Amino acid sequence: MEQYNPQKIEKKWREKWIRDARWQVDIKGDKKPYYNLMMFPYPSAEGLHIGNLYAFVGSDIHGRYMRQKGYDVFEPIGFDAFGIHSENFALKKGIHPRELIKKSTDNFRRQLEYIGNIYSWDNIINTTDPEYYKWTQWIFLKFYEAGLAYKKEAPVQWCPSCKTVLANEQVISGRCERCDSVVESKNLNQWFLKITDYADRLLENLKNIDWSEHTKIAQRNWIGKSTGYRIKFPIFNSQFSIEIFTTRADTLFGATYIVLSPKHELISQLPITNKKEIETYINKSESKKQTKNNEKTGIELKGISAINPANKEEIPVWISDYVVAEYGTGAVMAVPAHDQRDFEFAKKYGLPSKQVICQNYPEKICPVLEKAYEGEGHLVGSEKFNGISSSEAREKIGKSVGGIPQVNYHLRDWLISRQRYWGPPIPIIYCDNCGTVPVAEKDLPVLLPYVENFQPTGTDKSPLAAVEEFVNVKCPKCAGRAKRETDVSDTFLDSSWYFLRYPSSGEKNIAWDKKITERWLPVDMYIGGQEHAVLHLMYARFITMFMRDQKLLNFEEPFKKFRAHGLLVKEGSKISKSKGNIVNPDELFEAFGADTLRTYLMFLSPLAEGGDWQDEGIRGVHRFLGRVWGLVQRQTTPYQDKSSTGQAGKQPASAEASAGRQETNSKQNLQKIKHQTIKKVTEDIERLHYNTAIAAMMAYVNALYENEHSPEDIETLLVLLAPFAPHITEELWERLGQKGSVHDAVWPEFDAKITKQEIITVPVQINGKLRAQIEVENNTEEGRLIKSALESERIKEILGDKKPKKTIAVKNKVVNLVI
């Protein structure tokens, strides 16, 4: 018999599918559009990471399933090829990123063709293509026109050894992800997009989208909405006052001092007597801002004091690096008794503490605090507010001192400028006469020049600043001498709108075509990594909302459904080059073929949980596909020796087993298993539990080997298996003499009547412990169940002449006798 030879059959179908553009959708004509999106990869020079494949196949199975359910599934792919990753790798290799990216994307494409996903290759995009980044620049201009792109001086993270600015996400616990050196804070003039204007909408809309719950939670935390009051503390004997923000106005009577951020603007104006010391402290705190430990330091502003507006007490004013300048008003009231940070600070510097919330109320004695009590309770030591609940007191006290209700967000504006080379230049021109002038839309793209020396400069300028032909331009307004902006934009800007471009990738004169976009968007299903839960997914939502407000889109949430997949690890540890536990897809294609690789990846565990790759395990899946192959061989090969080819169930090993099998081997029984399999596979694919769907198909194959079956029984298997193993199923479909493609075969329906067993086994427990099993008809009434249980030989034996005190029966589930 012909052996399963994946290399041969996969090559045959792969080439045919590419030749026929088999999976290409009709962008302008399809009637049942379904947009199935996966997060596009950054094309590393090492080739596809097995983790990429894991995610892509997970998404592709969903796409293929929807396709078989009758939808026109658009599954595009592209390359997120700009950015610091590619650039750093190019630096390391000493190859220009442009050449490197060309090589990497070619290699990626080859590998992606091998894996057999239903990509619409005509719609491929690459963010480094001027035809793409032209529109990235255009998006920036739209923000600029709307007043939502602005430039201002801001602190950024700087790695002294890599001599470059780092993106926030490249700073891990205050250290550079590449070289592990401590990053510094540096003030630079930067471009921001005003995402904070959308904070509330970004938060509110979360209620109405179908996303993985923990992704939504991560976004909520990142946006970090908090409501409270702005309250003024007058400075004693002066015209000044310090405004603080607090969410706990109920603790105002317990505020025993005030703390300002060292960057607070009022510090230079206040009549302080120890100015010199203060300056020294500020300089010191500036330089070691990013240190790891949370040990708080501070210094008192001598010569002044503030008045607590609630009880009119004079309290000291301090500055400390534990107060964040950018949040709230850059100043806080310190309540050591009810805030752990204040508690620690007060302890260190011997500042007073006053308890005003008591959890034992109305008992007179409140427990002595060993740490701050941050929970709710009733007020004490708060004059006329004593006795009311802390939640109620927030508003009452806040209002009584003239506090202004205030909502603050953790979310900051999005810093998009980078002093790097490998990105789209920000389309702005600076003219001495006209000031900041945006590049006209007709002049886009502002091409990224080919620069031999693309190393970061080590100054705060991008390498582009040294390219005179690039920098010097005529002002678009007055035609006078002007200079270009030399910063490029962040990669996250490239990826924040790519899904809008895919369907319109063929359009030359517009970022996205209105009609096409109406047909395909918003995205029906988006599957991607949890690591983008906040950044990318937040930015994409922001861009979409903004474009809706610009009337350039007619929806404001880009992804109807989002599901995060888990992380693929190998034998319990992260897969990485430094660990030397790389899994090479090319070797696996060679050894087992794409179908086995696909199916094994999905067999590991539920997609959302990630998987643990084990080299040994893949053989089991390969064996399974070999057995599927064998089933069809037996159908199609002229009769040889049926008994040795696996109708083995007919010759059971023992007489006992034979009795049990007589029934299970009936044709009727196979039909039942078949319909149960259809049900299980369908339901499990829908909830992305591919592992159990595969297990069900394995069990079905085992049943086919043990039972007499018809070609139709195998066909059903092939259709169910097609999303997982597209090549072998197509080949076998053809060999079974079917017309057309298995991938166009309609997804089978199951018959609920057939899935139900007519005779079922019900466990009988005594005191909750399994003691016997009885065979009864499906849906046997509770009373009859108990009767049958009591009649069981085994139960009679155990009970003897005892009578159960209590009997419990649940239809089709269990009988429990209490004695």
Next chain:
RNA sequence: GCCGCGGUGGUGGAAUUGGUUUACACAGCUGACUUAAAAUCAGUGCCCGAAAGGGUUGAGGGUUCGAGUCCCUCCCGCGGCACCA
């Protein structure tokens, strides 16, 4: 520290609304085929016990006729955020 997820055989993992713990695989062991090996096929498959039986889902407690599943306390692992007042 806070938030989220998880802890079930030697391993990856199964287990509807609380109802037979360990489906489906991997590794192991036994056997068949083979000169042999590989491949394939069949069987076996938690722990204690000779057996009857008993124990077992990170630990301890609770609710229940019945808990992997629900509640409380604690331990461990992973991921994210990290002085956001």
